[in-house]
Amino acid sequence: MPLYLPDDFWLLADSLWTDFVISFTLFTSVCYAVLSRRLNHHRPAAAASTAIGLALSLSLTFWQSANNFSLADLGPLAVSFAAVVIAVVIFGVFRQVVGSLPAAMLSFGVCLVTALSPGLNPPISHDLIALVAFLIVAAALYMVLTNHGQPRIYPQSTPPQSSPDKQRQPAQLSASIEKQICQAEQNSTRLENDPQNIGQLQRQIEDILPKTSALTDQMARLRKQAAFVKNGQLQRIKKLRMRLMRTPPEQRAAVAANMKKAYKELKFDDRIERLDYAVAETEKRVRDCLNRSIQLLNAGDTAGLIRMLDRARRLQRHNQKLETVIERSKEKLIGQYDQFEQSQSRNYTKQEIKGDNR
16 A cells, blocks of 8 residues: 555545544544543643654554555444544543534544545545535534634643632742732833833732732641541541541541641641741731732832832742641641551561561
């Protein structure tokens, strides 16, 4: 079978390029369906699945060329089954991005393109099949570009607007707020050349103000987990719930008692109290700086505005350290369970060794 591009476009069906498109679509779709769940970001999953799909499809096409083999040799039934599998995978992947109707149209277009495989010989002419497939795919793309499909679902890497702090890693939330303050500071330096942006800059600062209480929310979650450990209610901690189910019932009471003992030894109440004070004080100072910045902006004091935003930015940078301390405190609190499991494992090993020596 020829691997090169023919002079006549309609002779593509007699080459291995149709097989290459089918295999590339299948491998890429399957890889993306798997990687998109493993990776938290949409673009790395798409890039990795494209690279893997291209490598696998090229390898398969070269093998087919060397052995003079084509999908048509498997018979129309096998090719039709492959087309259905590809269409189902494409529909499942694209439905989450573009909506059900455009995804179904793209899947059907792929099925029609598969009908052009050499050896299938459908009762309808290849020209008509290609034209219908082109129109369907073009209509689906038009619906996607003009947002006529169902509302898009944001990728997993995009946090919900209602609770952005729940999806961020430690110190990333405070860094994001610091970046926004830095942008406001940069915009304030341009006010002399463009005084019409005063209203926009004020709205920008006002949008930052509600986000400065993010550490208070994290402290509330830390106090909640600490209260569960202190009261022996480990089953109410999400990270420990499944692990407790695998722990024998007779050991659960011992786990709770050991974690309560470790909680007192580590003086977690004092730690939380110190963190509470530091978070409340720093967040209050950041809010005071931002409110003062709005007053200076309305008063026309550009130099004072820049100094106040710079001070707010430096205070917010300190919040990154506090956020890291909060996350480490959570890990240390939950880590007591790991230490108990390790000690239980060592005791069990020692008992086995003593039994063998006897």
